[in-house]
Amino acid sequence: MTATSALSSVDPARRGGPDGREPREALARRTAFARGILRAPVYLLLAVASVLSVLPFLWMVIASTHQTSELFGTPLPVLPGGELWVNLARLQESVNFSQVMLNSLAIAVIYTVFSSIVSVMAGYGLATYRFRGRGVLLGVVLVTMMIPMQVLLVPLFQMMASAGWIDSYQAVILPFLANAFGIFLMRQAFLDFPLTLIEAARIDGAGELRTFYRIVLPVARPQIAALVIYTFISQWNSFIWPLLMLNTEDKYTVPVALNTMIGMSRVDYSGLMLGSLLATLPLMLLFLVFQKQFVSGLLGGAVKG
Amino acid sequence: MRSRTLLAPVVALAGAALLAGCAMGGGQPAGEVVLDPDAKLEGEITVWSWDVAATALDRLGDEFEAAHPGTTVNVVDVGYDNAYDKLSVGLQAGSGLPDVVTIETDRAPGYINEFPAGLVDLDPVLGDDEADFDPFKWQAQSDADGALKVAPWDSGTVGLFYRTDYFEEAGIDPASIATWDDLVAAGEVIKAKTGHTLLSLDVATGGGFQMLLQQQGQGLFDENGDITVNSPEAVEALTLLQTLNEKGLLKNVKGWDGRVTSAKDGDSAVTPEAVWWIGTLLGDAPELSGTYGVTELPAFEEGGVRTSNSGGSGLSVPAQAKNPQLAAAFVAFALADADNQVSMMQNEGLFPSYLPALQADYFAEPQEYFGGQPVYELFAEQTANIPAITFTTDNAEASDIVANAVVAAVLNGADPQQTLDDAAQQIATATDREIAE
Numbered sequence: 001m002t003a004t005s006a007l008s009s010v011d012p013a014r015r016g017g018p019d020g021r022e023p024r025e026a027l028a029r030r031t032a033f034a035r036g037i038l039r040a041p042v043y044l045l046l047a048v049a050s051v052l053s054v055l056p057f058l059w060m061v062i063a064s065t066h067q068t069s070e071l072f073g074t075p076l077p078v079l080p081g082g083e084l085w086v087n088l089a090r091l092q093e094s095v096n097f098s099q100v101m102l103n104s105l106a107i108a109v110i111y112t113v114f115s116s117i118v119s120v121m122a123g124y125g126l127a128t129y130r131f132r133g134r135g136v137l138l139g140v141v142l143v144t145m146m147i148p149m150q151v152l153l154v155p156l157f158q159m160m161a162s163a164g165w166i167d168s169y170q171a172v173i174l175p176f177l178a179n180a181f182g183i184f185l186m187r188q189a190f191l192d193f194p195l196t197l198i199e200a201a202r203i204d205g206a207g208e209l210r211t212f213y214r215i216v217l218p219v220a221r222p223q224i225a226a227l228v229i230y231t232f233i234s235q236w237n238s239f240i241w242p243l244l245m246l247n248t249e250d251k252y253t254v255p256v257a258l259n260t261m262i263g264m265s266r267v268d269y270s271g272l273m274l275g276s277l278l279a280t281l282p283l284m285l286l287f288l289v290f291q292k293q294f295v296s297g298l299l300g301g302a303v304k305g
Numbered sequence: 306m307r308s309r310t311l312l313a314p315v316v317a318l319a320g321a322a323l324l325a326g327c328a329m330g331g332g333q334p335a336g337e338v339v340l341d342p343d344a345k346l347e348g349e350i351t352v353w354s355w356d357v358a359a360t361a362l363d364r365l366g367d368e369f370e371a372a373h374p375g376t377t378v379n380v381v382d383v384g385y386d387n388a389y390d391k392l393s394v395g396l397q398a399g400s401g402l403p404d405v406v407t408i409e410t411d412r413a414p415g416y417i418n419e420f421p422a423g424l425v426d427l428d429p430v431l432g433d434d435e436a437d438f439d440p441f442k443w444q445a446q447s448d449a450d451g452a453l454k455v456a457p458w459d460s461g462t463v464g465l466f467y468r469t470d471y472f473e474e475a476g477i478d479p480a481s482i483a484t485w486d487d488l489v490a491a492g493e494v495i496k497a498k499t500g501h502t503l504l505s506l507d508v509a510t511g512g513g514f515q516m517l518l519q520q521q522g523q524g525l526f527d528e529n530g531d532i533t534v535n536s537p538e539a540v541e542a543l544t545l546l547q548t549l550n551e552k553g554l555l556k557n558v559k560g561w562d563g564r565v566t567s568a569k570d571g572d573s574a575v576t577p578e579a580v581w582w583i584g585t586l587l588g589d590a591p592e593l594s595g596t597y598g599v600t601e602l603p604a605f606e607e608g609g610v611r612t613s614n615s616g617g618s619g620l621s622v623p624a625q626a627k628n629p630q631l632a633a634a635f636v637a638f639a640l641a642d643a644d645n646q647v648s649m650m651q652n653e654g655l656f657p658s659y660l661p662a663l664q665a666d667y668f669a670e671p672q673e674y675f676g677g678q679p680v681y682e683l684f685a686e687q688t689a690n691i692p693a694i695t696f697t698t699d700n701a702e703a704s705d706i707v708a709n710a711v712v713a714a715v716l717n718g719a720d721p722q723q724t725l726d727d728a729a730q731q732i733a734t735a736t737d738r739e740i741a742e
Contacts (some may be wrong), residue, residue, distance in 0.1 A: 069589045072562070072569045154397045161400040243387055244394055247351075247403070260384035263356035264616075265584040265654075267561075 064274035071269050087274045094268075095257040096250060097275060103169075104236060104254040105282065111173045111235045116228055118178050123186020124216060128198065138187070145180035149240065157244060167247040176241070179234075182227055189223035190216075225293030232286055236279075254279045337422065337624070340429040344630035349377040351403035352635070353392075355385040357584075357653040358407055358459075358618065364652065365639045378635060392416070395623070396423040402623040404632035409618040413446045413455040414696030416621075425622040426452040430633045434641045439658035441519075441691040446619050454621060456636050459649075460658035461579035461617035462688045463516060466586075469598045469676065471574040474499050479600050485545055488575070488603045492554040495574045503554035503574050505567035506546075508715050510560075511708040513577060513615075517542035520613040521605055524694030525703045525732075531741035532732050534707055535725040541605060543714050543721040550715050557716065565589050577602055579615035580656040580684040587674055594673065599680040601687065612687035617658065656681075660689055699736040706731050 063071055066081040091097045126138055156175055165171035193216065201211040217224070239255040246252055252260075258275045261268045354362050359382040366378030381403070383391060389412065395402035396416065408416060417424065431453055435443055442457035465488075472479050475498040477491045492503030506512040518524065521538040533539065549555040558567045568576060569590045576582065586597065601611035620640060622632040639645055646662035649655040657663060663685035671677040710728040713719040729740045 069569075069591060072566045072589055074566065074570050153394050157394050157401060158398045161398060166401050240390060243384075244391055244401075247353075247381055247383070249382055256384065259387055260355065260382050262385050264358070264385055264618075265581045266588045 060273050060277045064270055064277050066270055068266075068268055068270045083270065084274070087270045090268075091271045091275055094271065095252070095260060095275070097257070097278070099250055100252050100254050100257040101278070103251060104279075107169055107172055107242075107253060108232050108235045108282075110169075111177070112228055112232045114173075115177050115179050115182060115231050115235075116224065119182030119186050119227055119231070120217075120220070120224060121212075122178070122183045123188075124190050124212065126183070126187045127190035128193065128195070141178075141180045141183050145184070153240070153244065160245065166245060167251065168245075169251070171245045172242050172253075176235075179231065182231060185227055185230075186220075186223065189220060193219065222293045225290045229286060229290050233283060236283060338425045338622075338626070338629045340425060340427065340633050341630060342430050344634075346373045346631050346634050347375045348628045348631055349379065350405060350626075350628050350632045350635060351379045351381060352405040352632075353381055353383045353388060353403050354407040355382055355388055358655065361649040361653040361655055362639060365645055365649070366635070368645075369635055369638050372638075373634075376631060395625075396420045400625055402625050404622060404626040404628050405636060406621050406623060407458075407618055408455050408621050409616065410442060410445055410455075410457075410461065410614070411616065413619060413621075414700060415698065417446070417448050417454045418698040421448065423624055424454040425624055425626070425629050425633065426454065427456055427622065427633060427636065428453050430637050431456055431641055434659075437641070437660050439660065439688050439691060441614055441693045442617065442619065442658045444693040445696055455619035456621065456640050457617075457658040458619045458640055459581070459617050459655040460684075460688050460691075461581065461615045462656065462684045462691060463520075463577060463579050463602055463613040463615050464599045464680075464684055464687065465602050466576040466578060466582060466597055466599050468501075468571065468574050468596055470596050471495055471499050471501055471571075472598075479598060482600070482603055484607060484609075485603045485605060489545075489548060489552065489554065492549070492574065493552060496552075496554060499574075501574050502556040502572055504549060505556045505558050505564060505573040505576070507560060507564060508546075508550075508555075508557045508712055509708065511704065511711050512546055512557075512715060514542055514546060514707060514711045515704070516577065516613045516615050517545065519692055519694050520602060520610055522610070522692035522694065524696060525700060525707060526695055526697045526738070527741050528695045529741070530695070530697050531739045532703070532729045532736075533741045534703065534710075534732065535722070535729040535740070538605075539725055540721050543711065543725060546711065546715045547718070547721055551718075555715070569593070571596075577613075579617070580681070581616060581654070583672075583674075583680070584654045595676050597675050598678055599675060599683055601683065610690060610692055612690050614691045617656075650681075656684060656688075658688065663688060697738075699732070699738065702735055703732045706735070 062077060062080055064087055065084040066077055067083050067086075070077055070081065122141075126134060126141075160166055160171040160175070163171075197215055197219070198211055201215045206214065237255065238253075239259070242253045243256045243259070246256060249257070249260075254275065258272055258279070261271050261275070352362050352366070359380055362378075363380040366380055369378055370376055388407070392402070392406055392408070396419075435453075438457045439460050439462075442460065443453065446455035446457060447453045465482075467479050469479075472491075472495070475491070475495040477494060482488050482491055488503070495501055495503060515525070518539055521542070523533055523536060523538050525532070525534050527533050546555070550557075556567060556572050558564055558572075565585060567573065568586065571593070586593065602613060604611050620636045622629050622636065626632050639649075640659060643659065643662040643665065646657035646659045647665040647667055650657055650662070651667055668681040668685040669679050670681070671679050672681070706728050710724045714721045714724045732738065733740050
């Protein structure tokens with residue numbers, strides 16, 4: 001059915017009437033319908049994709065409510081079992097889970113706050129000020145991003161050991177405060193920042209700090225939200241460095257503690273699944289809180305103006 | 306302008322290298338640690354272990370403290386597998402390690418060769434007990450000069466686990482199986498009568514090839530460090546695996562989880578595996594209680610060796626330990642003591658490599674899971690028979706090449722002799738070693 005035939009079926013008295021509202025609405029409805037048909041395969045594809053991405057998560061929920069020995073059987077359980085509280089009690093008992101959750105939260109929050117401050121300020125500086133050595137400085141930042149972690153492990157470890165910081169949280173947090181990716185992300189974000197706004201603030205007599213806090217920060221909120229989410233997730237999931245630095249079970253972070261549940265001749269999968277499930281909750285919460293800003297932050301680079 | 310943009314990355318690179326590398330050169334601690342068996346025991350030690358091993362040491366630590374007032378033993382569960390990341394970085398950096406670390410037998414030769422000064426020579430404290438330990442462990446965990454670097458702890462003595470119900474249904478007496486040929490013949494009958502395969506193996510990781518090699522007293526290298534992966538014994542082991550697959554007696558599974566699932570589903574009739582597999586069965590397949598028995602590994606020739614090794618671990622004292630004397634005393638207390646080794650078997654399921662412990666009554670007790678068969682007795686008898694083999698720094702690399710050869714021969718039907726000749730050549734190229742005559 002085409003738009004022309006749609007028009008011809010409308011009452012002739014109304015067709016092309018003085019306001020012309022009705023036909024246009026019908027047209028809009030028709031095109032929306034046609035668009036819907038066109039989009040059906042897209043939605044189908046998206047539905048399949050979301051089912052596929054939800055399945056592992058669903059399996060995590062199911063697995064965390066069964067005994068480990070049931071997870072090796074054929075067929076695999078498809079419904080939640082009744083072992084959730086038993087698994088939770090064991091998780092708490094074997095790795096002191098509530099404590100390590102708190103540890104992880106404390107580390108991730110502190111790291112996110114300070115690392116974001118460094119990234120935002122450094123990124124702003126590199127993007128808006130012109131000074132001697134700016135290119136070199138940016139180059140150094142980028143190059144540290146390119147050095148693989150494995151190369152850094154031993155020298156960094158030695159630095160922490162000679163500072164006497166092994167088994168302390170500052171050793172987990174400090175070495176990565178200046179996060180190259182974060183700085184670069186913020187620099188790119190501030191490159192698009194309208195200089196005229198800053199100039200206007202200056203003309204009005206605002207100092208550099210005042211300009212930064214009052215003018216720049218509020219406008220850059222979406223990008224900062226994206227940065228915060230990224231920084232928090234990377235610290236929350238970070239494994240190898242906390243593993244190397246922390247030597248006391250009560251100081252472990254969640255990934256390090258969960259790793260101790262992998263045994264020599266047995267793996268406590270239901271405990272692991274439950275722990276991983278609980279570990280994703282703070283991330284989901286964070287994403288829900290920052291979702292609006294996050295999405296516009298991601299699109300900020302794509303759709304200019 | 307042009308030259309500046311070109312130069313900027315170079316300067317940046319130099320700067321970054323400076324930033325990243327400014328703490329280089331810690332290296333090994335100066336001065337060798339020599340243990341004194343009569344040293345006064347005092348102070349505090351920290352022990353790294355994992356899983357049930359950590360539980361065992363924690364328990365024994367309390368007893369040690371009671372026996373030696375003024376000492377403290379802290380045990381930390383650093384997690385299994387990734388503990389090696391901590392260990393490697395600590396040895397490389399020359400700092401950050403505790404007084405005692407746990408190292409598995411498979412990994413021990415790598416660390417001993419890679420960090421000759423990194424681990425303390427335990428001979429002054431344990432040397433007198435050499436004859437009391439599993440000879441294979443002792444050799445694998447000593448350096449080239451025979452100095453013991455990792456004290457033998459639990460043993461990976463191998464036996465043949467079999468499904469009593471499948472054997473009964475097929476009318477075969479497991480006791481009648483003396484050689485691998487017998488087992489292959491039995492496997493064909495079982496397959497015909499019950500429909501079950503004989504073995505579930507993870508072919509991609511080598512499918513137990515090295516276990517079969519060690520059974521014949523061979524490693525990937527001989528005592529001169531020459532490559533032996535294409536020896537007649539190796540060809541025989543690989544031919545056996547190939548035959549199993551050609552006759553449809555082998556179920557190829559993927560990884561550890563695949564092996565556990567396959568055992569739980571009852572795919573196959575036998576599992577040649579170390580004594581610690583009992584822990585896996587009890588924990589992950591409790592419903593199969595009463596369906597399993599254990600017998601000796603079939604020999605390659607009538608009267609040949611009927612066991613091998615798979616896994617197991619030991620305790621070591623890093624040279625950077627703050628209290629090496631106390632650390633070594635604790636290691637000796639835990640490992641070179643029959644009662645303590647037996648208690649770790651009873652409470653945590655760690656099978657001793659300390660031979661006097663294997664005389665204990667506990668090992669003769671009937672095991673309910675195995676229909677009342679005293680299965681530990683068999684492993685206890687076989688532990689002293691595990692053939693000793695030589696490890697080198699290149700074992701890890703050679704293992705990967707050999708695993709590929711196993712896949713080629715077993716799954717793709719390549720000629721075993723030809724495949725192993727190629728593998729030996731590859732190892733020779735990769736490691737600069739000679740191929741043994």
